[in-house]
Amino acid sequence: MAEQPESEQLWQRLRQFTNARIGLGRVGDGLPTKAHLAFQQDHALARDAVHAQVDFAALASAVQAEFPHILRLKSAAVDRASYLKRPDLGRMLDADSRQQLETLQSAPATIALVVADGLSAVAIERHAAPLLKLIKPQLSELGWSLAPLSLVEQGRVAIGDEIGELLRAELVVILIGERPGLSVADSLGMYLTYAPQRGRNDAERNCISNIHPQGLSYASASELLVYLLGQARQRRLTGVGLKDERQRLSQPTNPSLE
């Protein structure tokens, strides 16, 4: 390993201003071993987050008490490779899942909650259960009825709209794993659609992004969610026409690409 140079103290101090990989030092033109392997480790975590499979059975039993009726669904993307190459397939249910919802003859509900793996299984495994447990009593307290909880394999954001439509929900909220960055592999996002139906576009949804320990807290995220749901019901819309107009206490930052 390379010796720690004198300037290391300086860079350590400058790292209070940025998480960028500054002052890494060099050996010849290359990276010191420590900096090289630190990068490899972060990339490995991000890759594993993309390719890991969510244990939906475990998630279902973790939230069974709060959500007695749970639906297990699949998108039309048959595997990870097809999910990554064909965003359109991840946005629609497969035939079996669609039929399951059609035959359910669900009673109309105010809110349908959906959980999909998205691009980070780790985000769902870490944050979905605690968030659902936090959100559920707040929604019930407001007297809003809940459709069955849907857990979706290989799903993208827009699949929530098809599910919400089939469950006859006024609003759908989908919790989904966001694209892992090198510094954060377990970021979760929540997307809301009023009057969900197939064919809605991104401009018709609101996003609460960046939910993870170093980002938006569970409490701030669920507070914002309840606020937006209330506003959406009042104004009968979601999307670009609906903004967070509370005092700026918790502002979602930098919405990641799906």
Place this chain on the structure above:
Amino acid sequence: MTIYQHTIRQNRYQFDSLKTLLAKATPERSGDALAGLIAANAEERVAAQWCLADLPLTTFLNEVVVPYEEDEVTRLIIDSHDQQAFAPIRHLTVGGLREWLLDYRTDSQQLAAVAAGITPEMAAAVAKIMRNQDLIAVAKKCQIITRFRNTLGLAGRFSSRLQPNHPTDDPQGIAAAIFDGLLYGCGDAVIGINPATDSPQAMTSLLHLIDELRQRYTMPVQSCVLAHITTALQVIERGAPVDLVFQSIAGTEAANRSFGIDLALLNEANQAARSLGRGTIGNNVMYFETGQGSALSANAHHGVDQQTCEARAYAVARAFEPLLVNTVVGFIGPEYLYDGKQITRAALEDHFCAKLLGLPMGCDACYTNHAEADQNDIDNLLVLLASAGCTYVMGVPGADDIMLNYQSTSYHDIRFVQSSLGLRPAPEFEAWLQQLGIVDQAGLLIANERHRLLQSAAQLGGW
């Protein structure tokens, strides 16, 4: 409508239009599959390539891939086509053009002379029947030189954009990354920040930050804050120190509209930035980024394959004599370029087509974490690009952009490829690096724990 066809053994393949033929001849990539344009199998692809090779270049002047009436990029391509420049290659087919380009006798001067006679679709077509080595060999022969405060694109030179992004535009965090990059000899192409917030205030304060550093150290470099072009126009009006105006561009009018731009707006910004006269040795003031897949993702591709759409963006770029253009080749995600192989191929195609059309082409060699790629793929691509005479690449601290959340090339990577292939930064910048004691006469980094720039960095907390 012309029917294009080719027979392999007993299988006759037909292609009902030029755009279909181009799409089917394209080497495999996920974005064309997503668009439903890709060849059904390898045999159909090579049949399309045979057919394309036999196509006279004049075909491209008679059949357009996006209707002339509907698209101002098509109108720009057709109306600005230079018949005189085209004359030396007018008689060729696409296959003939490939051989003409590779011929020893076709040198930098001849390539420069025909550039205005080559349309983006001709460039895209010939790229589709070229191997990676062909794309490298011909691009290397193209010499495209641009100037603002230094000279970019000279033979034996390899430049870099210093990209010190920060998720909240923190000036001290950005300055720390700039000092770090300068100490690795990076930044001669541009010190360019992608702002987290696209606002006139944010843009202006970042411009002043770089401008102050530049003047304090009399650096022969140019700066850019990569906000939307309309934001740049606003701050120019208010007197902000704008060196280069940036804009993402694409190859169809509809895709450009999704970026909030058209040719008139690009022209207005080019004139505004030129009128400031801030360049000391030249007045190339535009900086463009492109990337395969942008037209499809805006649903504005008109059934044209993504590589051809990309080449059409270069027609837009060259109308404004930019200082810098780069493709951001792996940023858009695996649904457009799936893995390291597809990213590498696309980067070499983009670099070749842009150079052939006369642009100072660089490349953001990059990937996201859901693509089948890693830093080894980027190492490989970096060596290929530098061998092809690529004008510049990105210098991101540790290759990890913490604002845009993707991985690119690092300060170290630029040093590596310059050292390995004997390449140097722009001459004015190299002289400055030597004067400041950052590199020696051989171009190697000088270890100095008490360097002036380090001492300046040490004062950052006290700003």
